[in-house]
Amino acid sequence: MAEEKNIVVAEHISKSYVGVQALNDVSITIKEGEIKCLAGENGCGKSTFVKIIAGVEEPTAGRIVINGKEMTKHTTKDAIDEGIQVIFQDLSLFHAMSVAENIAMNKLVKEGKPLTNKKEIEKIARDALNLIGVDIPLDVQVQELSIANRQLIAICRALALDARLLFMDEPTTALTKNEVDSLLNIVLGLKARGIAVVFISHKLDEVMRIADSITVIRDGHKIGDFAASEIDSKKLAYYMTGRQVDYQQYSRNLENEEKLLEVRNLTKKGNYEDVSLSVRKGDILGLTGLLGAGRTELALSIFGLNKPDSGEIYMEGKKVTISSPDDAIDLGIGLVPEERALQGLFLQKSVNENVAAAILKRLKGLFGNIDSGKSRALAKEAIDTFRIKVYNEDTLVGTLSGGNQQKALIARWAASSPKLFMLDTPTVGIDIGSKAEIYEYIQKFASEGMGIILISDEVEEIVANCNRVIVMFDGHVVKEYTEEEMKDPDIKEKINALVESGKPGKGAAVS
Ligand SMILES: Nc1ncnc2c1ncn2[C@@H]1O[C@H](COP(=O)(O)OP(=O)(O)O)[C@@H](O)[C@H]1O
Numbered sequence: 001m002a003e004e005k006n007i008v009v010a011e012h013i014s015k016s017y018v019g020v021q022a023l024n025d026v027s028i029t030i031k032e033g034e035i036k037c038l039a040g041e042n043g044c045g046k047s048t049f050v051k052i053i054a055g056v057e058e059p060t061a062g063r064i065v066i067n068g069k070e071m072t073k074h075t076t077k078d079a080i081d082e083g084i085q086v087i088f089q090d091l092s093l094f095h096a097m098s099v100a101e102n103i104a105m106n107k108l109v110k111e112g113k114p115l116t117n118k119k120e121i122e123k124i125a126r127d128a129l130n131l132i133g134v135d136i137p138l139d140v141q142v143q144e145l146s147i148a149n150r151q152l153i154a155i156c157r158a159l160a161l162d163a164r165l166l167f168m169d170e171p172t173t174a175l176t177k178n179e180v181d182s183l184l185n186i187v188l189g190l191k192a193r194g195i196a197v198v199f200i201s202h203k204l205d206e207v208m209r210i211a212d213s214i215t216v217i218r219d220g221h222k223i224g225d226f227a228a229s230e231i232d233s234k235k236l237a238y239y240m241t242g243r244q245v246d247y248q249q250y251s252r253n254l255e256n257e258e259k260l261l262e263v264r265n266l267t268k269k270g271n272y273e274d275v276s277l278s279v280r281k282g283d284i285l286g287l288t289g290l291l292g293a294g295r296t297e298l299a300l301s302i303f304g305l306n307k308p309d310s311g312e313i314y315m316e317g318k319k320v321t322i323s324s325p326d327d328a329i330d331l332g333i334g335l336v337p338e339e340r341a342l343q344g345l346f347l348q349k350s351v352n353e354n355v356a357a358a359i360l361k362r363l364k365g366l367f368g369n370i371d372s373g374k375s376r377a378l379a380k381e382a383i384d385t386f387r388i389k390v391y392n393e394d395t396l397v398g399t400l401s402g403g404n405q406q407k408a409l410i411a412r413w414a415a416s417s418p419k420l421f422m423l424d425t426p427t428v429g430i431d432i433g434s435k436a437e438i439y440e441y442i443q444k445f446a447s448e449g450m451g452i453i454l455i456s457d458e459v460e461e462i463v464a465n466c467n468r469v470i471v472m473f474d475g476h477v478v479k480e481y482t483e484e485e486m487k488d489p490d491i492k493e494k495i496n497a498l499v500e501s502g503k504p505g506k507g508a509a510v511s
């Protein structure tokens with residue numbers, strides 16, 4: 001067996017900024033061809049470590065060996081010469097230049113070649129794109145590409161420079177679920193080509209899916225190095241947060257039995273069929289099942305974004321027609337959608353503007369102008385209440401971590417005090433600390449009398465938060481668990497078994 005070689009050996013690295021010890025005696029070794037995940041909550045020092053290895057920042061103390069060479073005060077160029085490439089969160093692409101130029105430019109500069117040979121530029125770009133097996137037109141400007149595709153361009157630019165080690169700093173923050181899947185596949189493909197990847201993330205599911213080894217950092221200290229096979233996501237969460245994560249079980253204790261929302265025989269061909277359900281004040285109704293079960297489409301219908309073919313919706317006993325989100329909002333209905341990056345937040349706007357968006361009507365003064373003082377005060381309050389980690393209320397939402405974006409979105413709705421609040425898979429890809437906080441908010445809203453519909457694939461999440469649960473497969477309600485049934489100590493196993501039975505090839509419970 002070939003001897004395992006180390007690309008980077010970093011020993012006892014410390015880094016302090018004015019007033020902050022970003023890293024404290026951290027030692028990390030990166031082996032050739034491995035996928036190492038650097039995991040830790042926001043602000044723990046992950047990016048600082050990357051910057052030090054890449055020669056962007058100088059450590060306050062410590063020793064760095066790259067490819068067997070002792071580095072002292074190395075520059076970014078030194079790192080690049082050793083085959084180290086970093087994809088920072090901002091990607092550093094030239095937006096007004098073409099795909100081909102962006103991929104090839106650094107290589108040509110490095111080799112001291114002219115930047116004008118179109119044939120060579122295109123060849124470099126094509127070769128790099130082939131390496132990751134994607135097809136993006138060479139002549140379009142980068143600014144016309146989606147964020148996911150821009151990221152691929154940044155990866156190709158690194159590959160064109162013969163990267164042997166690629167750092168990716170929180171690459172999935174602005175991606176949708178599908179885009180994350182394809183990115184993770186590309187990372188696995190790089191590894192198959194012998195390229196080492198250091199994948200930085202605070203998202204447990206991503207880390208567990210691709211890592212060979214995991215290094216956990218907390219508050220600037222290394223907590224440990226683990227082989228991916230010796231750690232599970234519960235332990236990982238514990239190491240990242242230092243807290244045992246136990247979720248508070250919700251139980252409803254309101255006397256009021258009136259139905260806040262009632263849906264009768266609602267049908268939308270191809271989405272869901274003959275769905276009936278009701279939500280009382282103080283209910284957290286779980287909607288679980290399988291992806292594609294029709295839950296999202298149902299929620300969108302209740303929010304006026306997916307017109308049902310037949311059936312009825314009642315809100316507080318009155319039959320209603322909800323043809324638009326405006327209608328829904330007027331009735332006191334809020335929705336945190338599945339793809340928050342696409343539908344829920346204005347990423348290019350500040351926390352302040354996002355919070356204001358849900359309550360525009362209340363903030364409009366006599367002449368229809370938004371009362372900016374009031375809006376700012378509300379945003380500040382939301383940042384405090386929801387512990388959103390931002391510099392101030394003018395911070396752009398798009399620059400926040402997933403957990404903080406989600407909290408901003410929930411804060412936005414909370415500011416408008418909806419009667420019925422629907423949350424579609426609100427904790428997917430969110431760090432464990434934010435997850436527990438989101439549960440706390442949902443339960444608090446419900447205990448204050450809000451009615452909640454929580455859509456989730458995670459049975460553990462459903463069991464911790466919901467006092468009633470509906471399971472859907474393939475557009476149909478197949479089972480409703482009552483408040484009594486939810487008190488069964490084996491309820492988690494029972495729901496799990498039912499959901500498992502609905503998976504393809506397992507003899508689905510519905511035809
Ligand atoms: N240039 C800087 N000046 C001052 N403090 C910084 C600077 N860069 C990072 N920090 C601080 O160092 C700590 C670690 O930050 P960072 O490495 O960016 O964390 P992570 O990438 O894990 O979220 C944080 O407290 C952050 O505020």
Ligand SMILES: [Mg+2]
Nearest residue numbers: 046047169170
């Ligand atoms: Mg970072």
